[in-house]
Amino acid sequence: MRILVQKFGGTSVKDLACMREVLKKVLRECERGYKLVVVLSARAGETNRLLALAQEWSATPDPAECDSLVSTGEQVSTALFTMLLKDCGVRARSLLAFQAPIITDEVYGKARISTFDQKRLLDMLQEYDVLVMAGFQGITRDERITTLGRGGSDTSAVAVAAALSAERCDIYTDVDGVYTTDPNLCSDARKLERISYDEMLEMASMGAKVLEIRSVEFAKKYSVPVQVRSTFTDAAGTMLTKEDKTMEHVLVSGIAYDKDQARITLRSVPDKPGVAAGIFGPLSAAGVTVDMIIQNSSQEGLTDITFTVSRKELGKALAVVEKVRLELHGMEVLHDAAVCKVSIIGVGMRNHSGVAAQAFEALCKENINIMLISTSEIKISCLIEEKYAELAVRVLHEAFGLSKSPLSA
Amino acid sequence: MRILVQKFGGTSVKDLACMREVLKKVLRECERGYKLVVVLSARAGETNRLLALAQEWSATPDPAECDSLVSTGEQVSTALFTMLLKDCGVRARSLLAFQAPIITDEVYGKARISTFDQKRLLDMLQEYDVLVMAGFQGITRDERITTLGRGGSDTSAVAVAAALSAERCDIYTDVDGVYTTDPNLCSDARKLERISYDEMLEMASMGAKVLEIRSVEFAKKYSVPVQVRSTFTDAAGTMLTKEDKTMEHVLVSGIAYDKDQARITLRSVPDKPGVAAGIFGPLSAAGVTVDMIIQNSSQEGLTDITFTVSRKELGKALAVVEKVRLELHGMEVLHDAAVCKVSIIGVGMRNHSGVAAQAFEALCKENINIMLISTSEIKISCLIEEKYAELAVRVLHEAFGLSKSPLSA
Numbered sequence: 001m002r003i004l005v006q007k008f009g010g011t012s013v014k015d016l017a018c019m020r021e022v023l024k025k026v027l028r029e030c031e032r033g034y035k036l037v038v039v040l041s042a043r044a045g046e047t048n049r050l051l052a053l054a055q056e057w058s059a060t061p062d063p064a065e066c067d068s069l070v071s072t073g074e075q076v077s078t079a080l081f082t083m084l085l086k087d088c089g090v091r092a093r094s095l096l097a098f099q100a101p102i103i104t105d106e107v108y109g110k111a112r113i114s115t116f117d118q119k120r121l122l123d124m125l126q127e128y129d130v131l132v133m134a135g136f137q138g139i140t141r142d143e144r145i146t147t148l149g150r151g152g153s154d155t156s157a158v159a160v161a162a163a164l165s166a167e168r169c170d171i172y173t174d175v176d177g178v179y180t181t182d183p184n185l186c187s188d189a190r191k192l193e194r195i196s197y198d199e200m201l202e203m204a205s206m207g208a209k210v211l212e213i214r215s216v217e218f219a220k221k222y223s224v225p226v227q228v229r230s231t232f233t234d235a236a237g238t239m240l241t242k243e244d245k246t247m248e249h250v251l252v253s254g255i256a257y258d259k260d261q262a263r264i265t266l267r268s269v270p271d272k273p274g275v276a277a278g279i280f281g282p283l284s285a286a287g288v289t290v291d292m293i294i295q296n297s298s299q300e301g302l303t304d305i306t307f308t309v310s311r312k313e314l315g316k317a318l319a320v321v322e323k324v325r326l327e328l329h330g331m332e333v334l335h336d337a338a339v340c341k342v343s344i345i346g347v348g349m350r351n352h353s354g355v356a357a358q359a360f361e362a363l364c365k366e367n368i369n370i371m372l373i374s375t376s377e378i379k380i381s382c383l384i385e386e387k388y389a390e391l392a393v394r395v396l397h398e399a400f401g402l403s404k405s406p407l408s409a
Numbered sequence: 410m411r412i413l414v415q416k417f418g419g420t421s422v423k424d425l426a427c428m429r430e431v432l433k434k435v436l437r438e439c440e441r442g443y444k445l446v447v448v449l450s451a452r453a454g455e456t457n458r459l460l461a462l463a464q465e466w467s468a469t470p471d472p473a474e475c476d477s478l479v480s481t482g483e484q485v486s487t488a489l490f491t492m493l494l495k496d497c498g499v500r501a502r503s504l505l506a507f508q509a510p511i512i513t514d515e516v517y518g519k520a521r522i523s524t525f526d527q528k529r530l531l532d533m534l535q536e537y538d539v540l541v542m543a544g545f546q547g548i549t550r551d552e553r554i555t556t557l558g559r560g561g562s563d564t565s566a567v568a569v570a571a572a573l574s575a576e577r578c579d580i581y582t583d584v585d586g587v588y589t590t591d592p593n594l595c596s597d598a599r600k601l602e603r604i605s606y607d608e609m610l611e612m613a614s615m616g617a618k619v620l621e622i623r624s625v626e627f628a629k630k631y632s633v634p635v636q637v638r639s640t641f642t643d644a645a646g647t648m649l650t651k652e653d654k655t656m657e658h659v660l661v662s663g664i665a666y667d668k669d670q671a672r673i674t675l676r677s678v679p680d681k682p683g684v685a686a687g688i689f690g691p692l693s694a695a696g697v698t699v700d701m702i703i704q705n706s707s708q709e710g711l712t713d714i715t716f717t718v719s720r721k722e723l724g725k726a727l728a729v730v731e732k733v734r735l736e737l738h739g740m741e742v743l744h745d746a747a748v749c750k751v752s753i754i755g756v757g758m759r760n761h762s763g764v765a766a767q768a769f770e771a772l773c774k775e776n777i778n779i780m781l782i783s784t785s786e787i788k789i790s791c792l793i794e795e796k797y798a799e800l801a802v803r804v805l806h807e808a809f810g811l812s813k814s815p816l817s818a
Binding site: 016019050053054056057058059060061062064065066068069071072075076078079080082083084086087093094096098099143144145 | 425428459462463465466467468469470471473474475477478480481484485487488489491492493495496502503505507508552553554
């Protein structure tokens with residue numbers, strides 16, 4: 001049995017006309033002899049409509065009831081789409097989380113999938129040619145409905161593909177693949193034929209939001225071949241695969257950027273044990289997610305600490321820091337929300353020095369000052385002034401020759 | 410454990426303001442020490458909205474998918490109402506058909522409840538004070554979602570009350586009880602304190618549509634004490650109970666009428682075996698529901714047969730009859746859609762003659778011609794010209810002294 005998983009997002013199923021396009025994609029793969037699991041999101045706008053209802057009913061809606069409420073969005077889209085399939089004579093049925101069942105933990109609103117009943121799904125695929133599965137939803141061992149959080153349908157799709165050892169998991173979206181950088185910023189951005197899971201993780205977390213990051217982690221963990229492709233064209237998309245030798249020949253795969261950054265600098269912090277914990281402990285307790293952290297070497301027992309947070313959490317972060325300041329005499333707090341993080345990503349840089357130097361030189365040529373630098377094995381991130389964001393992306397894209405296919409080079 | 414079941418219809422839960430009224434009714438019974446199962450319908454208009462979606466997607470929507478679709482209406486209302494309860498600190502949870510579970514047969518769109526998991530529900534009532542149950546929906550043994558048909562939430566409520574041996578099942582609606590006749594027609598119609606299941610069955614099937622008829626059958630079968638009462642007042646409603654001695658002292662309990670009637674008369678039908686079957690067999694095959702049937706004694710080997718059908722099925726019925734006419738030479742077909750059925754109902758008439766005579770005399774006094782008569786043990790129905798409907802109801806209500814309470818008589 002050759003199994004394919006297809007996932008379609010909210011804009012792909014928003015009305016009858018869109019669903020008819022989805023229908024073509026599904027029927028095409030049926031004709032090729034695949035058994036299909038088609039994972040659908042709620043129709044565009046529906047989840048927000050339901051969440052607004054919850055907010056009208058309660059200032060702090062019960063999380064379990066909220067999940068039961070919003071999961072109806074996917075129930076509606078799967079029922080409607082299955083009607084279309086049945087009208088075409090396809091042996092199909094809708095499949096809700098409790099029917100699959102898709103077992104999750106009990107973290108309502110952001111549950112994690114724990115198990116699938118593989119045998120049951122395979123049995124159903126004997127009886128049906130297409131299972132139309134509600135994405136985003138799960139069920140606890142106690143049979144309460146959960147949801148997987150925003151973008152959870154991607155995770156549903158990759159998880160079911162892993163459970164069934166599907167030949168491929170096609171994620172249909174409104175872009176036609178993963179690009180070397182944002183095509184809106186850089187006209188010669190190139191669609192990648194392939195990208196490794198790790199690179200995709202860095203690209204996704206950097207704001208190149210094509211795929212929900214948890215779905216990429218899932219795909220990596222179970223080596224699920226995932227293809228990102230467009231609902232509105234027939235072109236092949238970008239394949240997410242395991243890293244292989246040929247990938248290492250490519251130093252840099254893409255340039256990502258993230259404008260949702262704000263910088264906080266603490267000047268003249270006493271350089272003694274426990275101070276860093278005294279700052280980042282309260283930030284964590286207040287639910288502030290800290291991204292980059294830099295501490296310079298100290299002078300005369302005093303040091304500077306700089307970190308970045310999401311812009312919408314800047315106010316909350318400053319309030320926490322202010323409390324710390326009152327305790328640490330002489331400390332000064334500076335902040336700046338007009339900053340941007342630009343990142344160079346590629347598994348190839350792991351075995352090659354010189355990528356960082358080449359990047360800094362390219363930025364320097366344009367007089368772009370680098371405020372912070374942070375690196376991982378396959379990524380170099382620089383914090384720069386926001387006004388230089390687009391220029392920096394174009395300069396780096398050019399410096400690493402990303403507009404040219406590595407195969408033709 | 411004292412258990413009470415409360416059921417609220419779509420108009421009672423249509424918005425936040427209405428749900429707050431429902432909340433008061435629920436909290437009042439909680440304070441009295443009851444454990445509650447609160448059965449909710451979808452918010453008013455929601456089921457029709459979902460059915461319209463199904464019709465947009467498919468001319469003949471798959472019945473199983475249609476049930477999965479429309480059952481979301483109750484899922485939304487139960488989640489929202491449970492949020493309100495939780496905000497009041499009540500130990501509550503929503504309960505969908507698959508969670509209860511409410512097992513039904515596989516007749517999608519009009520399923521019948523087969524079993525409840527009584528023990529599981531009782532266990533939940535140990536943990537929770539209020540279970541907010543989605544009415545109208547069920548689940549097959551195969552875990553597919555079904556619906557119980559229009560008015561199915563009444564049946565859900567009575568069935569769960571039977572399964573839990575609840576002290577009472579309160580059906581909250583937009584009228585405050587069952588009346589001796591339609592108060593819109595007859596200003597001195599009186600609210601009944603009690604009515605037997607059998608009388609209620611006749612009242613309901615006659616068009617006094619307070620309760621869904623299947624829920625009354627269920628209540629009768631399991632002797633569930635059901636109270637029909639208003640969401641918008643605090644007054645006691647009408648109790649449906651087993652028939653008892655005191656009821657037999659009352660000859661007539663109520664007058665019902667049904668304007669959804671059309672009459673078809675077949676003249677000069679050959680009076681020989683198999684002719685009736687040759688007429689009503691094809692009608693049944695065509696899905697036409699026949700109500701009253703009268704055949705007069707024959708003359709010269711020919712007879713007349715008259716029957717009534719719902720007005721919206723008159724065209725279909727005439728088409729069937731026309732085919733029969735072509736086979737039975739010489740038969741003539743007459744029809745009349747301007748007719749109305751008026752019924753006199755009461756368990757007391759079982760042991761008393763004279764009710765029929767009294768009714769015919771009352772109608773005769775007003776020169777109202779009776780076209781057809783049909784009787785059961787506790788009911789006498791007369792088909793009359795539609796224009797006399799209101800007059801006939803008032804005349805009969807007066808003739809049997811229904812405006813006066815039998816206790817004060």
